[in-house]
Amino acid sequence: MLHIAICDDNKAAVQAHKEMAEICLKQCKSAGEIEVYTASSNLLYDIIEDQFFFDLILLDIEMPENTGMEIAEKIKPYLPNVKIIFITSHIEYAIDAFELSVFRYVPKAEVEKRLFAAIQDAIKLIELEDGKTYIIQTSSRLEKIPYREIYYIERDGKNASITAAKGVSKVRKSLQQVHQELNAEEFIYIDRGCIVNLIHIMQIKDSMAVLKDGKALPISRSHLQEVKEQLNHYWGTHI
Numbered sequence: 690m691l692h693i694a695i696c697d698d699n700k701a702a703v704q705a706h707k708e709m710a711e712i713c714l715k716q717c718k719s720a721g722e723i724e725v726y727t728a729s730s731n732l733l734y735d736i737i738e739d740q741f742f743f744d745l746i747l748l749d750i751e752m753p754e755n756t757g758m759e760i761a762e763k764i765k766p767y768l769p770n771v772k773i774i775f776i777t778s779h780i781e782y783a784i785d786a787f788e789l790s791v792f793r794y795v796p797k798a799e800v801e802k803r804l805f806a807a808i809q810d811a812i813k814l815i816e817l818e819d820g821k822t823y824i825i826q827t828s829s830r831l832e833k834i835p836y837r838e839i840y841y842i843e844r845d846g847k848n849a850s851i852t853a854a855k856g857v858s859k860v861r862k863s864l865q866q867v868h869q870e871l872n873a874e875e876f877i878y879i880d881r882g883c884i885v886n887l888i889h890i891m892q893i894k895d896s897m898a899v900l901k902d903g904k905a906l907p908i909s910r911s912h913l914q915e916v917k918e919q920l921n922h923y924w925g926t927h928i
Contacts, residue, residue: 690720690721690722691714691719691720691721691722691744691745691812691815691816692721692722692724692741692742692743692744692745693710693721693722693723693724693743693744693745693746693747694723694724694725694726694732694741694743694745694746694747695707695710695723695724695725695726695746695747696725696726696727696729696732696746696747696748696749696752696757696760697726697727697747697748697749697752697776698727698728698729698749698752698753699727699749700727702749702776703725703726703727704725705800706747706776706800706804707723707725709804709805709808710723710747710808711723712805713805713808713809713812714812716809717809717812717813717816719812719816721812724741724743728754729752729753729754729755729756729757729760730754730755732746732760733755733760733763733764736764736767736768737763737764737767740767742768743768743771744771744772744815745771745772745773745774745792745808745811745812745815746764746768746771746772746773746774747774747776747804747808748760748761748773748774748775748776749776749777750775750776750777751777751778757775757776757777761773761775761791765901769854769901770818770837770838772792772811772814772815773791773792774791774792774793774794774795774804774807774808774811775791775793775794775795776795776796776797776800776804777794777795777796777797778796778797778798792807792810792811792814793807793810793811795807818835818836818837819835821835821836821837821873822834822835822836823836823839823851823867823870823871825851825858825860827861832858834851834853834855834858836871836873836875836886837886837888838853838854838855839851839852839853839876839886840852840853840854840885840886840889840900840902840904841883841884841885841886841889841900841904841906842864842867842868842876842883842884842885843864843882843883843884844863844864844881844882844883845859847861847863848860848861848862849862849863849864849866849867851867864882864883864884867884868884874887874923875887875888875923877915877916877919878912879898879906879907879908879909879912879916880906880907880908880909880912881909883906885898885900885906887919887920887923889901889902890920893908893913893916893917893920896908896910896913898916
């Protein structure tokens with residue numbers, strides 16, 4: 690069951706976007722619930738105070754009380770993996786949207802043309818991520834780590850050390866073997882001994898990959914250009 694929120698101070702826009710989301714859910718053959726808000730403060734209250742969970746949020750940027758940008762920043766600690774689609778008439782916000790790792794940016798002038806595809810792509814990715822886990826199996830334990838929760842993986846002697854949301858797990862496999870088993874474009878080498886999940890990179894600064902939690906990992910000189918290109922390509926398909 691997918692949980693979707695739509696927030697826009699324009700009641701007509703909220704209704705139109707809700708109808709689009711309902712059609713997308715049907716076309717994707719997905720079950721979902723949609724909550725609508727015309728006041729940004731109500732959305733924030735539900736998430737922060739009542740701990741509502743959402744997989745996807747459609748946000749207007751230009752709203753009174755709290756802008757879409759401010760909402761995205763405030764809810765990050767509560768919904769770190771939520772997909773956000775920004776809808777705005779000001780194209781200059783796209784740069785800020787990139788910094789917030791927003792799933793997609795839709796100009797209001799192109800809503801009819803681009804919003805359907807954005808919602809459908811988000812639904813498909815959410816369902817794909819929910820179904821993708823890395824499994825560590827030994828004679829004494831079975832552990833499943835969702836791809837979206839993996840931050841980075843490092844070589845640790847004969848082991849691969851996986852740093853994820855719930856802590857560090859080790860598997861007695863080479864880094865290359867783990868990378869092959871993951872088989873997903875979001876996992877890239879930034880150094881011979883380190884793989885990072887692209888979805889957690891906020892920026893590249895001074896040859897360091899800075900993650901959402903503030904962790905900075907060094908990128909080797911031989912990998913720097915390729916990492917920049919892969920990051921641009923990956924996020925270029927989402928914004």
